Amino acid sequence: MGGIVGVYGYYNQQPAQEVLIRKMIQAIKHRGPAEAGEYYDQELALGYRRLGIPAKEEEQQPQFNEDHSKVLVLDGEIYNYRQLYQYLRGKGHYFQTDSDAEVVLHLYEEKGVDFLGDLEGMFSLALWDKRARRLILARDQFGIKPLYYWADGYRLLFASEIKALFQDQSVARELNPRSVADYLAYLYVPAPRSIFLGIYKLPPGYYLLCSPEGYVVRRYWDIEPSPQAEEEAEKKYQQTLLNLLLESVRLSLSNDNGMPIDLLLSGGLDSAILLALGQRLGAALRGYTLGFKEAELDERSPARLLAYYFNIPYQEGIGDLKLMMRRLDQMIQFYDEPLGEAAAILTYEIASQAAAQRQIQTAISGDGGREIFTPCYRYGLPLEGSCLKQHGSAAVVDFCPQAGGVRRGRAAGWFSRLFQSRPDLAEDSLARICFNSMVCFPIEEIERILTEDFFHELGGYDPFILFHDLYRKPNSTEPCSRLQYVEMKTYLPDNVLARVDRAAMANSLRVRLPLLNSKLVEFWAQVPIRVRLKGTEERYLLRKTMEGILPSAIVWRKEEKIESPLRNLLLAESSLMEEEWFQDVWRSPLSEILNFDELNSLWQRQQRGKYDQSRQIWAVLFLCRWYHQHMSRTSGCAKEDAEPALVAC
Template identity: 30%
Template sequence: MPSSLMPSTISTSSRSLGYSFASIDSSIGPMYAASLRHGTTIDTKGRTRARETPGGRLVAVWPASGRLWAGRECVITLPNPQGPCQRRHAPESTRVACAPHKPRVPGYRQPLPLRKRSHSGWALVLLDSPVRMCGIVGIVHSDPARPVPPAMIRQMCEAIRHRGPDDEGVYVERAVGLGMRRLSIIDLTGGRQPIFNEDRSKLIVFNGEIYNYRELRRGLIARGHVFATQGDTEVILHLFEEYGPECVQRLRGMFAFAIWDSARQTLFLARDRFGIKPLYVTSGPWGIGFASELKALHAVGLASRELDWEALDTYFQLGYIPAPATPFREIRKLEPGHTAVWNHTSGLTTRQYWDLPRDRTPAPHHLEAQIADWLDESVQAHLVSDVPVAAFLSGGLDSSAVVAADETDLARRLAAAYGVTLTEVDIHPEVRDLLEPITYALDEPHADESAVPTWLLSQAVGASYKVALMGIGGDELFAGYRRHIGFLAGEHYARLPRPVQRGVSALANLLREPRGASLTVDRLKRFLRTGNQSAPERFLNYLTRFPNPGRHRLYAPALRHRVSGVAASGWLHHLHQHHGTPAGLSTALYLDYKTFLADDVLALSDRMSMAHSLEIRVPLVDHELVERVFPLPDRVKIGLWQNKRLLKRALQGRLPAQHLRAPKRGFVGPTAAWLRHELRDMIEDELAPARLQRLGYFDPSVVRNLLDDHFSRRHNRTGILWALLCFSVWHRGYVEAAPVAPLDDEANIPHAEAAR
């Protein structure tokens, strides 16, 4: 089985470095062995001087007296516990750094033990291409004479310290302030942001990873650009110099960045095609502010905490808030695949630069083999790293790691078959204590039950690794959800005569939901209701947690007139009409990409992992892969009763047959049982009538009926009760516990008391 699809976390010993999906479990001689590819090692005796990894990174064990190539920015660490390391001569374009103590292996918290060795020993050489995991912030005032207090930028950076605990960069020049937090992997000055162009007329702060930056850099050098660093951040800046806003079309990777052009007094913002990296924006007559997370904007009072109840109604319907909306009226998310330009004269304008392909393409010959090759290429591209990479993968098939309680046996069998280390994480006893930190990390109300296991898994992996791969995106690309089979079956059902449909629906309405947690009958009724609905309405019907009119009655009478109840439906119709995808499975997949994947799955994985300073990479959410697979005919991706048919065929021979036949499992805990047992006291307190009356948002009697239904097992109310619980905990932290910072009335510019 190729290493690119190996279902693994990385096993390491104290004398090994892993650089791919596999690690070396022994050392050669008194120094290190480094794994470039599965089964390939570097000989510390010097016979193998250097080799390029699949991602283009140079990793070598080099004699201390050896020469370095010009143009290679490297770190040399000489293992010499007896005394300080010495700086070695190198070409002018190469920076060399030596540590005066035991070297730390990139990606690990603790230094590795070294055997004593003379000063003339081997050196570990790593090309400078560190992980650029970070968070970004910024403020630009409309009035050029109104300075941005540096303390405000630092306070915003501090609010997102978890995204990059190792380094901070701040730039303030009169009315402009930009900042970033960075997780450094190799401690070079070239990694610090903000980064300027040659004449310092432009500067950038960047969050993400560009996988094709080496190729782009070579092209820019050929066009006369001069670089001061070797990293991907500066490549984006020079690319913007060369191509302007169209530079984003050339980027492969995940990103959110801001470029300030001082000559044009213009701020340029961009977000990657799928929304892997977040970017929040608030603007007004005072100027503009942006940040990787909501909490940074509120930390300095850039926006009020007035709630947007149309957006929150969408939350109670879907469990998340689709972009560009947020729970607050004055803050928006920059949509995936969009850029924005701001200046003090025209304000903020946004533009879409990418969308999923509209046209269908025929299936090529040998499609399964082609799919496997495309997967290999994408995974290899995402392995660009100077640190060991862990994986949350279930063999490359499912988008979730097989670590939930009902999947442990399968996970153990896979781990044993491929010789990898399996770490089991028990989430049962901790769930009550986790909700508050999870909701704080999520920034927005978010009711996806997988947040709990994702938090704990990120915590466990983040203790040893700084980069991990996840299988997110496989369900959207290859049609892996139950609703996708429902869409396909619904097309056949819709062709039945109307009298037959009415008769089937009447019979289904006689069915009663079994007592307990089963939702089988509810799903059947939802399917039958979709027979004559439009494609967006069918999609919404499958996803909704609490449909109308019940959801409208949930709100307090004073709030009901402010909630239309159709915000989610209107947005889905807008997306569908804008793209023009024909009705059918393609519509469901498109809407999944534009809403569920971006604002539920990717948002959750980013916040949960970043809360533990862990960078998540998603090879199945790669625009080159998606542009090849998404346009394929629906019939090749899925069978009437088989999800992911195309992917399963492509992986035959790579994964165990029993794994390919295994039913889909959700990456969630036993939420229904939690609400009845471990969390019962908590939800009773959070949704107590006195508290609900004080908030003024919900009808206490309706909420009480929902609780009684669930506790008595008359109905499974997990979806809406979990959403209410998460909202209440979130509201305590983001609204009740954090009063709005006062505004500067003189200039109508938000201004935090802490920065005065």
């Protein structure tokens, strides 16, 4: 656990520079303050930072096989490495340590690149095959651990964080215009792009294979949302789900040798499931909750109920919104890309207080559960009936502004007849409806908020294109299944998991996410929609499964969205004033990117109180603060370069 970096001169075979690799290692020191490791082999260099939890000599990296022909650096943990260890021992492999990194090396010896499909955990890795002169980069199925790369046709650089790549003077600090548009639409930058031109994220479930012939990015795992047509008894689904949840929690707790594990207890269903199942498995769990004096944000009451019900050690911290705003710039220095949801500052505060006040080193969290089990949560779309698709024509009327002046019954009938003759239009319309229901700035507003010159650099690009392509990719025609796929490919890795990783690493905290288990998610994707949800309850099957295991008040508790109240409260606590805010933008190079007049209009609409523009204002505020920390005054933007082709295996 920590961070990895590396350089491979795959084309020109120039010797790797030790000075560069050490600068890259130093740039991510916060991810692993315990110690550093490095390895050199002519045109290749690998670097590693270790977090130091737990401090075991055999976990030092880089890790080698017996004859040093294969080398590995690994950020993260392989939860099922003990099972893989036994399998490999049975195949005749000899081990020198008890580390998951050595297991990965031997698994590669046994299976080649197919070894990735056997790994369960959170990881990004770089594996060097010395004899084949081949480098493999890989990222876990969900994107819990980050991995960025840059290539110029001669060399490949990679790192856990972008700041390490900038240690090479050849890597330009230039904004990608399309990524800026993506940020304004999604409030994050979806993979494979990053906010910077020429720097890419390795997508979750993919690996990069690099040799003297070049490099290619390929997929090794994907979810296929295709709910079964034949339904089984609901009780059978519940039992299978419970067994998979238990196994997921067991794997995430199995390598701690009985040491106490802290649970980041939110009071919601996801963290409650971890508590109940962890205790059933005999884990020594301790609860920690961050509370607030503001009732809209405070979850101490349900967290206390859970701690009392399961009789676990429990501790609380208190968050101060004013102090959180004062520490905003401190937080942003760890975020190499802008994250425009206010929840990012909350995640950072939880990690900061947990590590500093309670000296927590290892924690488990329910993050990711909402995106897996409640994919329609963010979209505010109707769930009545067995699936959204059954209400497609009515949904278009309800959610399309163009239908505002049309009588609802006649409009629904017209759309219904149209969709029967053109089902492709029905799918595209639902995709557009879903996108519009969650987007921050649609392309029409992006055109107004960007300067004319900067908008021209988009070359006709619309952030909806990415959403549309992902929405249409699954074989299933169920909108809820399609949204699950979109959430897992975008919002989950590039927003939720990005903020969890950066916040945890900034505070030397290891956070495991047991609900992100490939077998669990694969099962859930096959469960019929009519079994998963009932009426407007999208978590019906999950809640029914936990009946009798959790208190009823927790199982059926309605979980409120905190993003909007948190954002408004943070803005209210901010010392930000209109003149200070816009003068700051006007004086900066951002005036070449953002339209000052439109920002002023945005602010005025918020001040009048007729429309809630807090989401848009917070997004621009975060972008401005991020820009001042991560971009030089001479940086600008450049034209879009050729993106790497992603290959499905």
